Amino acid sequence: MDKSAIFLGFFIVFLVFMVVSAVVAGMKNKQGNTGATTEYFLGGKNIPVIVLAMSYCASAVSAGSFIGDPGYMSTIGWPYYWFTIFTIGGLVIPGLFIMRKLRLQSERYGCLTITQYIGDRFNSKWIKVYISAVMVLCYLFMMVSQFKGAAVLLETYTGVNFNIGLIVMAVVVAFFVNYGGLRSVAWTDFFMGCFMVILSLSLVVVCFSHVGWYGGLHAGLEATHPDYNVIYQTGAGATFPWYSIPCIFLFSFLVMFSQPYITARYIAMPNISRKSVGTFLIISLITGLLFNTMVQLGLVGAVLFPEADPDYLTVTMSVEFFPTVIAGVAMIGFFSAMLSTASSILLVCSQAIGQDIYGQVKKNADEKSILRVTQISTVVIIIGIVFFNIYKTPDLLQVFVLLSLAGVGSMLCAPTFLGVLWPKARREGAWCAVISGPLSYFLMDTILGWPFPIAMGLCAVPPFVLMWVVSVALNKTKGEDAEMVRMATIDPDTYFAES
Amino acid sequence: MQAWMIMLGCQFTVVAISAVWVLIWMRRPKDAYDLMLDKLNAAAEKKAEGE
Numbered sequence: 001m002d003k004s005a006i007f008l009g010f011f012i013v014f015l016v017f018m019v020v021s022a023v024v025a026g027m028k029n030k031q032g033n034t035g036a037t038t039e040y041f042l043g044g045k046n047i048p049v050i051v052l053a054m055s056y057c058a059s060a061v062s063a064g065s066f067i068g069d070p071g072y073m074s075t076i077g078w079p080y081y082w083f084t085i086f087t088i089g090g091l092v093i094p095g096l097f098i099m100r101k102l103r104l105q106s107e108r109y110g111c112l113t114i115t116q117y118i119g120d121r122f123n124s125k126w127i128k129v130y131i132s133a134v135m136v137l138c139y140l141f142m143m144v145s146q147f148k149g150a151a152v153l154l155e156t157y158t159g160v161n162f163n164i165g166l167i168v169m170a171v172v173v174a175f176f177v178n179y180g181g182l183r184s185v186a187w188t189d190f191f192m193g194c195f196m197v198i199l200s201l202s203l204v205v206v207c208f209s210h211v212g213w214y215g216g217l218h219a220g221l222e223a224t225h226p227d228y229n230v231i232y233q234t235g236a237g238a239t240f241p242w243y244s245i246p247c248i249f250l251f252s253f254l255v256m257f258s259q260p261y262i263t264a265r266y267i268a269m270p271n272i273s274r275k276s277v278g279t280f281l282i283i284s285l286i287t288g289l290l291f292n293t294m295v296q297l298g299l300v301g302a303v304l305f306p307e308a309d310p311d312y313l314t315v316t317m318s319v320e321f322f323p324t325v326i327a328g329v330a331m332i333g334f335f336s337a338m339l340s341t342a343s344s345i346l347l348v349c350s351q352a353i354g355q356d357i358y359g360q361v362k363k364n365a366d367e368k369s370i371l372r373v374t375q376i377s378t379v380v381i382i383i384g385i386v387f388f389n390i391y392k393t394p395d396l397l398q399v400f401v402l403l404s405l406a407g408v409g410s411m412l413c414a415p416t417f418l419g420v421l422w423p424k425a426r427r428e429g430a431w432c433a434v435i436s437g438p439l440s441y442f443l444m445d446t447i448l449g450w451p452f453p454i455a456m457g458l459c460a461v462p463p464f465v466l467m468w469v470v471s472v473a474l475n476k477t478k479g480e481d482a483e484m485v486r487m488a489t490i491d492p493d494t495y496f497a498e499s
Numbered sequence: 500m501q502a503w504m505i506m507l508g509c510q511f512t513v514v515a516i517s518a519v520w521v522l523i524w525m526r527r528p529k530d531a532y533d534l535m536l537d538k539l540n541a542a543a544e545k546k547a548e549g550e
Contacts, residue, residue, distance in 0.1 A: 078502040085506065089513040096524050100532045107539055214503050229502045272536045278525030285517055289510075492531040496538060 003324050007157040010328035014335060015172050021188045022176040049269065049276045053283035055189035055340075056091070056265045065291045066196070066337040067149055068401055071310035073298030077221070077228025079240035082248045083453075084292045090252030091262070091288055092281045094417075101420045102263075103272045104490045113348070114263045114416065115356045118434075121419045122427040123484055125360045131434055132352035135260065135408050138438075139345050140381065142404035144388045146342040149311070150335060151389065156315060157331050166389055173339060174382040177346050178375045189344070192336030193287060199333025200290045203314065206321045207300045220303035228299065239451040247457030254460040255409030258416050260352075261344040291337075346378060353377035406445075406456040410437030414463035418471075423488035424480055429471035433463035 065084075073080040102117070109120035115135070119128030147166060154165035176188070211217050221228045232242045257263075269276065294314065301313030308316045318330040354374025359365050414433035418425040441459035444450045450458075529537075 078506050081506050081510075085510045085513055088510070089517045092517045093520065096521065100536060104532065104535060104539070214501075214507075218501050218503060231502050231505050271540050273540065274525050274527070274529070274533060278521050281521045282518065285514065285521070289514055490532065490535070492535055495535055 003327075004157070004159045006324050007328050007331055008160065010332055011154065011158060011335070014332050015168070017191070018172055018176050018188060018339070021191075022179045049271070049280050050283060051187060051190040052265050052269060053280045054193035054287060055187075055344075056262060056280070056284050065294050066199075066334055067153075067311060067314055068145075069292075069295040070298030070301065070314050071312070073295055074302040074310045074313055076233075076240065077225060077299065078230060079232050079244075080298075081295060082240070082245055083252070084295045086249050086252035087256055088285065088288045088292055090249075090254075090256050092285050094253055094257045095266070095277070095281055098417065098420050099266050099269075099277050100272055101490055102266055102416075103269065104495070105420065105488065106267050108487065108495070111267060113351050113355055114260045114267070114412065115352055117267070118412070118415045118419060118430065119356070119360070121484075121488060122415070122425075122430040124427050124430070127427070127430060127434060128356045128360050131411065132356040134411055134434075134438060135352050136349045136381070138404045138407035139349050140384065140388075142401050143342055143345055143349075143381070143385050145401055146338050146345075147385050148389050150338045150342070152312070153315060153331070153334055153338070156312060157319070163390055166386055169339070170382045170386050173343055173346065174378050177343050177350070178378045189340045192333075192340045195329070195333040195336045197287060197290055199318075199330050200294050202322075202326070203297065203318055203330060204293050207297050207304075207317050210321060211300045211303055217299060217303060221299060224306060225302060228302070240453055241451070244451060244453040244457075247454045250457035250460050251406070251409075251453070254413040254417070254464075255406060255456065258409045258413040259405065260408065260412065261341075261348045263416065264344075264348060346381060349381055350374045350377040402452060402456060406441045406459055407438045410441050410459040410463060413437070413460050414467045418464070418467055419488070422471075423485045424471060424475055425467060425488075426471040426474050426481060427484070428474055429467035429469075432470050433467040436466050437463040 069080070069084070105111075105121065106117050109117065111117040111120055115128050115131045118131060119125060147170065150169055151162045151166040154160050154169070155162050158165075160168075208214075208217070211220060218229060227233075232238075232245060233240045265280075269280065297314050297317065298310070301308060301310075301317055305313060305316055305320075315331075315334060318327050318334075322330055351374060354370050354372075354377055358373040359370050362369075411434045414437070415425075415430045418433075419430065437459060440462040441455055444455035444459055445452060448455075
C-alpha cells in the first residue's frame, strides 16, 4: 500500500477521534449542572487533574517544541536551548506562588477567564475589553502559523493539497472547539499528549542513535557548524550573547507563564489542595521535559539532513527513520502538538470576544447569548486564519509564535502576578502595565532592533516597574482603594462571610 | 567542557530544583489557604451531590 495512503488513513482516524470527543464533551456539557458558561469554559470544573496537567503541557508545548523550536535550533545551535531549559521550570515554579491565591480570588469574583479575573480584580470593564482585543490580535498570528504548519505537514505526509488540508482541519477544529469547549480541548489534549510522549521518546532515541548520541552530535557539529557548539554567541550582531540568558529566564518565568491558554487550567482545576496542585505540577514537569527534549533534534537534523527545510526537520527524520506505520503514529503526534495548542488558543480568543468584550459591552447579556457570540467568534476567527494562510502565508513559523507569546505575556504578567500577590496594586497601575507591555516589546524588538531573546525577556520589566511605581505613588497621594484591597485580600476570617 | 554537557547539566539542575521544591511544598503542613480551599472543595462537592 502507498505510504501516502497509509498516512491519510491515520489522519482520517485522528480527525474522527477529534469529532467524536467533541460530541461526547458537548453532551457532557449539556448534562452538567454548573451553568452553561462554566461547563463550556471550565469543563464544569471537574476535569481530572492528570488530564488538565497533560492538557497544560500539550498546549504550552505546541508545534513549537516539535517543529518550530527544532527548526530554529538548527539555524542557531546550542544557545537556543536556554529557552527549553528555563521554560520547563518557568511553567512550574511560579504556579507554587500563584495557583492557590488565584483560585481563591477567582472564586470570590466568580471568574471564568484570566481576562475576567484581571478586570474584576482591578474593577475595570474596559481593561477586560482592551486585553481581549490585544490578545485576539496577537494570537491570530500564532494560530495562522499553527494551521500553516499543520497544512504543510499534511501535504508532506499525504499529498493532500495545502488549501484543502487547511480548510478540512479548520472546519474540524472549529466544530471541536465550538461544540465541546474546554472539556473537549482538555480531553483531546490528554490523548494527544499521550501520542506526543510516545513520539518524543521514540524519535529522540532513534535520531540520536543515528547520529552517534551526544559525542557523535558534538563531532558532527564541529565538522559542519562549529559555531553551534557554544552556550552563548559572541561578536557583534550576536542574537544570543551571554546577557540573553537572564532575559530568557525572565521570559520563561514571567511572560510564558502568563499566557491565558495556560493560566485557564488553574481556574479550571477541580480541587485545589496541595496534593492535587503538586500532582499537576509534577506531571507538567515530567511531560514538559519529555516534549522539550525534541528541541535537540534540530541539531541532529542539522548534521544528518543539512539540506532539509528547518521547519520540517523532525518530520523529515520521522519519515526517514521509522517504518511507515510508526511514522504514521509519529505524524499523529505532530498534528496533536499543533492542533492542541491551536484549539486551546482558539477557545481563549473566542472566550475573550464572547465573555470579555460582548459580555461587558452589552448590558444584561445572558449566558446563552454569550455562548452564542463565543461560538460565532470561533467561526469568524477560523475563516480569518484560512484566508490569511491562503493569501498571505507566513515564512518561518516560530517568528510568529514568539511575537504572539511576547505580546500577550508582557501585557498580562504584571497584572497577574501583582494582582494575585499584592492586594494594594491599583487599577491605574494595571492600566500602565497592560499598555506598556506590548509597547515595550515593540520598542525593543522593532524600533531598537534588540535581539529577540533579549526583547522577549526584558519587555516584562517595564510593566512591573510601572505598575509598582504608579500604585505606590497613588496609594501615598490618594490613599489606598479600601474596597479593592479588601476584595483582593484573602483573609481566612472574612473570606466565607463575604463570598 | 563541551556545550552539550553544560546545557544538559543546567537542564537537569532546573528540573531537579523544580521537582524538589514542588515535593517539599506538597509535604508542608496545611496553612490557612489550604483550609479555605478545603472548605471551597467541600462546598462544591455538596452542591454537586445536592443537584
